[in-house]
Amino acid sequence: MLSAILITLALSGCEPKFDFGGIDFEPQIIVEGWIENDEAAHVILTQSITMDMDTSGTSLADIAIRWAKVTVSDGETEEVLTGRMDKNYFPPFIYRGSRIKGVPGKTYTLKVEYSGRTLSAHTTIPAAIPIDKLEVNKCEDSDTLYQIRLKFRDNPEQTNYYKTFTQIVPEETRFYSAFMGTVSDEILNEGEADIRVNRGMRHTQLEKYTPYFSVNDTVNVKLTQLPEEGFMFWSSYENEIINGRNPLFPSNTNIKSNVEGGKGIWCGYGKTIRKVVIADSIGTPR
Amino acid sequence: MAKFVFALLLTLLPHPLLKAQNPDSIFLKKDTVYQLELQEVEVSAHQSGQIMSGNMSGRISLKANQLQSLPRFLGTTDILKTIQLTPGIQTSGELNAGLYIRGCESGHNQIMFNDVPIYNPMHMLGFFSIFNNEHLSEGSVYKSYISPQYGGRLSGTVNITSKSELVDRTSVNGNIGAIASQATLQVPLGRKSSFYLSGRGTYINLLLGLISLDDDDIKPRYGFQDYNFTYIAKPTGKSKLLLNAYFGKDDFSVEEYYYQANGGLSWQNAAVSLQWEQQTSNSSRMKHTAYHSYYNNELKANLSGSLIRFPSRIQDFGYKGEYRFRTGHTYWLAGVDYVHHHVSPQHPYTENLFTASESEKPKKIITHEYGAYAQGAFTLNERISAHAGLRYSGNLQSGSRTFYHGIEPRLSVEYEWRRNRKFVFAYTLQRQYMNQVVVSGIGFPTDFWLPASRNVPAQKAHSLSLGYFQSFHENDYEFSIEGYFKKLYNQLEFNGELFDMVNQAYRIDEHLYQGRGTTFGIEFMLKKNAGRFNGWISYTLGNSTRQFPDIDNGRAFAAKNDRRHNLSAVCNCKLNDKWELSGIFVYATGNAFTMPTALYLIGENALNEYGPHNGARMPAYHRMDLSANYWLRRDSKRESMINFSLYNAYGRQNPIYLSVGVEADKDKGAVRISPKGQSLYSFVPSISYSFKF
Structure with missing residues (x-):
């Protein structure tokens, strides 16, 4: 009898169909744009895909927007970004600037013109925050997994927001949003902040995701200070990734965007990057 | 993380069922008013009663000992699930612990165990209720006219009572089921007192150990147990003392390798009450109840030294006093009640995540909730009778000047058109000072309670109902149709959102929207009371909407539990002295939910774009359950029976949530989306095997 019960309890996808057809779908232009201190602007443009699609798959050629006019202005200078193929990103097409480099304290305006639509967004680059220390510790119950803690000085006189990214080189060709890596200084210890840095998370990763690092991983840790609109975006972004499919704490609110006329984020970051190699014994940050 | 928390659910199992009350009901006056004398009611173990009775009198009653004949889920009979088969009360389906009456939220109902409020009456994320059927006497449901003795909630009232009869010999009964078993001991202590002791536990962990999950890296464990104790003393023929105690706990835990995570969800309920009933004269009696109720829950996760916890707790100390008396042909009821609430609303704590030490704890909220009421039951003439009641209630928060209060008039008028045919009109105004904050949307123990405070106003509802009730063929059949309308304030x-709670300062008031609601509908019921073949069909056509200025620009939207159609059919057939067969069929419109309508990529993660709030529907829920009882022995002292049940007999795979699978293939430059119900x-x-000796 037990075996009969066990067999029938096996999880299964169900037959009843959901009706996705009742809502008119118009693809939205999605902006993933950033400008960091001392760096040129980067913008990836894509369009949203209807949920009611053929499950045979959509080509990335249909998602990436390649023929947009993307303009960045710092209030004094204006620059049209150049779009090009770049396999370091997914989808592999990105618009880059060259003349305008990010300066902390300055405000940058993004304008995207495509197919008769115009999108715009503004952002400011906050000051970069030095990383005081990176600490590597072995996980409590594992001999092969390691975690990183990051220490930096938070100015208790100001309201500050932070976001961390990681990149494992050479496997990863760009920085990814660190899992649970968005924080307001409201909850940080006064003075020296001590936060955990988890491995960047992405759905395009084929292996099972773990927030930890392995021996011999070379990890670039990026600590950024970002403006409030960036914090709001990344908080809702992480909520969606963590809880989009979790009935205990379901997420069903749209990600907060600062892009008028579209979705996504145009954000200025004050960044600091440090590299750490996970050694066999307790790691020594380099 | 989502997978880790969600593993909680994937390993748990479901269950249904219920029963009912005494017949002749239809034109009995409300027994809450007319039972003035303390009487012993002997309930024989296998009396041939109906599964449900009393709906015609406005009080649906389910006798616990009649529930055995209905289909069971994994061998367990459940009174609260059976209540869901009655008109106006929704079939919640799997993974939903809520009780939804007439389009209201689960937290709008007062669920009581021996007059003590229970704040989360479910085990196993809703698959079982906390009520151990073998320890119970009956369950009563009020949803139209709510007597003013019941306050503090906007919708229905459900009161489950333990057995309270004296016994003359020691006996044991029990049930051995597929994943849980229970036993009840009944012991006489002289001629004037007795006690009942029940215990129930699950051994589902044995099964979980055998089940091969898709993901070998997840190790779930789950357990629940509950205990009931009842002491009855009748020192004189006119007085009765009852001591009831309940304690139950659920623990779910999961270990996951890749996240190096362990954690889980746990919740406990406790309820203790001391009741004294005294007949003070031939036409009056009083009842005093002192009680304590406790509920807490906690969701926690430990990610290799980084701890995240979400605890919440509510603790009540209360008193209820009531006095019933008669003057001429008028029956009176008057009383007072008071509850001292200690509430710790859900609040996140983190340790070693963004801070080195554990975050600061918020203060406990203490409130005083009270009520005073009176009701008269009048017979105006041969055809018209009425109940008129008035309740005054209030809520004061300690340490602040926040004070909510108001009157709650209640009225019911019955017009007996012809013999066994009547119309009933009811109006009630109800106020609610203890609000449930719905996090999960489906009654999971992550939902928590929050008292009315400066930024969270008291809730209020106006309710109207009009019904026609008829019995025929010597009460063998009953038919009813009743319309209802409610306005919720x-x-x-x-x-x-979960992550917002831990990565920034969390102030719950900032995460609550306030709005209004409207529900209306019509309920039908056809019931066959007598004969070897009996049962009922109940159908509700309903509509429930909400309107919040801050949601969808103030556009009215469907309540999550808005159900256009809700059908339940129950039949029971006694073939002979050995065999009983029964079946249940339920059909319900799918719940409203906020559906992702599009998807986009940022940072190589797929993100949902959601459509209008509650703008989509889950597929319809339907299910048939079948059951057969085979009595091995059945006499006044001994019983043994085997129950065979087939839950969801035709294998309908009712989805509990929408899952959106995303596969992005960098090499092929393609992304594949596969939304499907799970x-x-x-x-x-x-x-299962039941016994008594």
């Missing part, structure tokens, strides 16, 4: 919607199981057979 100061409703709450929670918009907090169900827990197809059909579930079970066998």
